[in-house]
Amino acid sequence: MKNKTKISVVFPVFNEEDVIETTIKNYFNELKGKIEFEMIVAEDGSTDNTKKIIKKLEKKFPIKAYMSNKRKGYQKAVIDALKHPKNEWIFLVDSDYQFNPKDFWKLLPHINKYDIILGIKAKRKDPLYRIILSKGFNFLLRLFFKVPYVDMDTGFRLINKKVLDETMDQIHCLKYFTSELVIRSHFKNFKIKEIPVTHYKRKIGSTNIFSIKSIPRVVLEEMKGLFKLHKELNHQL
Template sequence: MQRSLTVSMPAFNEAENIPGMVADVLRVMPQLANEFELIVVDDGSRDETAVVTQQLARQHPQLKLVQHGENKGYGTAVLTGLTHASKELVFFTDADRQFDLAEIEKLLAHIETADLVVGYRAPRRDPFMRRLNGKGWSWLVTLLFGYTARDIDCAFKLMRREVIARLQNDIGSGGATFSAEFLVRAKQAGFKIVEVPIEGHRPRVAGNPTGANLRVITRAFKELMQFRLGLWREAKLTVKSGVNSEQGTAA
């Protein structure tokens, strides 16, 4: 089994979950990759997330901590982890232990014929309002950009490192809109996307989610509209550039 894999995860106030999450990765990864690393991005946590991760890193050389001096948002933390990856394949998930990591094997089964393999929670084991909000968000993203994935914000995605290299400088969303923008731009760039059902989604047992925070929601809608307007502007510039090129050729 010749496979190198980065596992990357953003973490904000996840000190309670980090030890178990690291243990999960160290248990699962040796069965799936002959070479792997784990990157934890501490996004300006106010608890002991960084301290706990540093302590574990002293025991496990595969573990690396990347820190943001202040909370920059979910999307920025995810992108930081992806761009720090050094392995051939890059997988990202959240640090909240809501997924059975053994199901990465389902994604790996498709990566030979795809550029990006995205999971969808089947079923999603979150409170009713979070599930409802998630469906509404996916509907809105699909309305504005067309279909990309059935579970846009599912934090269980595997990709080739070249996908990150191609998209990293184009991503403008640093908050919850990140996943939507990443998928839309990946689709526009012509990368092949495959969807896989993930059955091992579990209720959160420690820590507190931030998705329902009013500031997070406001930022998400603002970034979504900025992204939509930005794509329209990009399309106009492309058309204008094409017209100018034709005129120059004709002259």
């Protein structure tokens, strides 16, 4: 039986020429006929063949593609991407195909009780330096804001549109959109659930979020962002 929930699947994309077709095809095939959905691809000024591939995919699949002439960065690209969905629930997924499309069905049953459902990586398959940075960052988030969540920077999340309507305009402190969304939503008393999901090692290419060389800059930016967000929310802590 087809699920009556309507969702908007949103993929932020930057330089994913090797995997974007696989990502779109497999998510589309997993959801087709089982749930009503729209599929949105928000491209962020790619410098490889990603744009050409997306244009080709528009002829094969009912996707809505939004192209950018310049690189905006992950957070700004995600925020802009989330201006387009029309449905009540937004399934926001990183486009590097490190998650299993079938795990969407692990998140969906929780929409009646929660406003944000995060697919947390059961066994993370990223390079060691990324795992260490992520664990350290999530530890600091828990320490600074006294929240219980384990994986606040996950790339696999199901979000009610009312959450975005109340928080989007306020997100500006942290480099990673989901982390700040979770923190601000927590203090607005939205209900948040974490569900373990499968995480794959990236098979082709490399991460476009940051490299080893950029670690010092990323750490400094995030520490500044943490203190800024803490200052803004201090009266609620």
